[in-house]
Amino acid sequence: MNPRTFRFPAATALLAFLAVAAFFLPRWTELLQYDRARIAAGEVWRLATCHATHWSGDNLFWDAATFILLGAITEVRWPRWFLGCLFLSGAAISAAIWLVQPEIRTYRGLSGIDSALFTLVLTGEIRHGILMGQRRRLLAAGFLAVAFTAKTTVEVVGGSTVFVDSAAAGFMPVPLAHAIGGLIGGAIGAIAGAPAARSAHLLADPLEQLLRPPDPVRLAELAPFVLDAHPASVAGVEDDLHHPPEVGVDLVPLRIEVV
Numbered sequence: 001m002n003p004r005t006f007r008f009p010a011a012t013a014l015l016a017f018l019a020v021a022a023f024f025l026p027r028w029t030e031l032l033q034y035d036r037a038r039i040a041a042g043e044v045w046r047l048a049t050c051h052a053t054h055w056s057g058d059n060l061f062w063d064a065a066t067f068i069l070l071g072a073i074t075e076v077r078w079p080r081w082f083l084g085c086l087f088l089s090g091a092a093i094s095a096a097i098w099l100v101q102p103e104i105r106t107y108r109g110l111s112g113i114d115s116a117l118f119t120l121v122l123t124g125e126i127r128h129g130i131l132m133g134q135r136r137r138l139l140a141a142g143f144l145a146v147a148f149t150a151k152t153t154v155e156v157v158g159g160s161t162v163f164v165d166s167a168a169a170g171f172m173p174v175p176l177a178h179a180i181g182g183l184i185g186g187a188i189g190a191i192a193g194a195p196a197a198r199s200a201h202l203l204a205d206p207l208e209q210l211l212r213p214p215d216p217v218r219l220a221e222l223a224p225f226v227l228d229a230h231p232a233s234v235a236g237v238e239d240d241l242h243h244p245p246e247v248g249v250d251l252v253p254l255r256i257e258v259v
Contacts, residue, residue: 012071019052034107047094053108063110070117089116089184093177112177116185123189
C-alpha cells in the first residue's frame with residue numbers, strides 16, 4: 001500500500017478501545033450493556049452500546065481481535081460501507097433480539113458485528129475474483145463462505161458458540177446475532193458491488209479494448225463535434241473513413257558509382 005494514501009482506521013480503533021475499557025471498568029459495562037428492563041424504562045442508548053461490552057476475557061479477546069482485523073480492512077478499503085455496515089448491523093441485531101427473543105434479559109458482545117464485517121469482506125473478495133477472473137481467490141472465498149455458513153448453522157442448532165466457551169463464561173450464546181450480522185454484511189456487500197458489476201466489461205480485457213479498431217460509422221457521427229469544421233470538411237472525413245487511402249512504398253533504384 002502506498003504510504004501516502006494510507007488511511008488510519010480511526011473508528012475501528014476507537015470502538016476497540018471502548019470495548020477494552022468497558023471490560024476493565026465494570027461500572028461502564030453495567031451502564032452500556034443490553035438490559036431489557038432498563039431499555040424499556042428509557043435507556044435506549046443500550047441498544048447501540050451493548051456491542052462494546054463483554055462477559056469474559058476470552059469473549060473480549062476473540063471479539064476484539066476479529067473486529068480489529070476485519071474493521072481495519074473494511075474501514076481502509078471501503079470507509080462508507082464500513083460505517084454503514086457498523087451502524088446497520090448493530091441496530092438490526094439489537095432490534096432482532098428485542099423483537100424475536102424477548103426472553104433475553106441482558107446481551108453483550110461484538111460477535112454479531114464481526115459476522116457482518118466478515119461477510120462484507122467475503123462479498124468484496126468474491127466480487128473482485130469474478131471481475132478479475134481470479135479462480136484461486138474465488139475458491140478461497142467460497143470455502144470461507146461455506147465455513148461461515150456451517151459455523152452459524154451449528155451455533156443456531158446446537159445453541160452454543162464455536163470459539164468461546166459460553167458455559168464457562170456463564171452466559172447464554174445468541175446465534176441469532178451472528179445470523180443477522182452475516183445477512184446485513186452480505187447485503188451491503190452486494191449493494192456496494194452493483195456499480196462494479198455493471199461496468200465489469202471495462203475490466204474484462206483492457207488490452208483488447210485498446211487494440212480494438214475504431215468504428216468508422218461511429219467516428220463519422222462524432223466528426224462534427226471533434227472537428228468543429230465546415231460540413232464539407234466532415235464529408236471529406238467520412239469519405240476518408242469509408243475509402244481509406246492505400247499505403248504503399250515506392251522503391252527508387254539506387255545507383256552506386258565506385259571511384
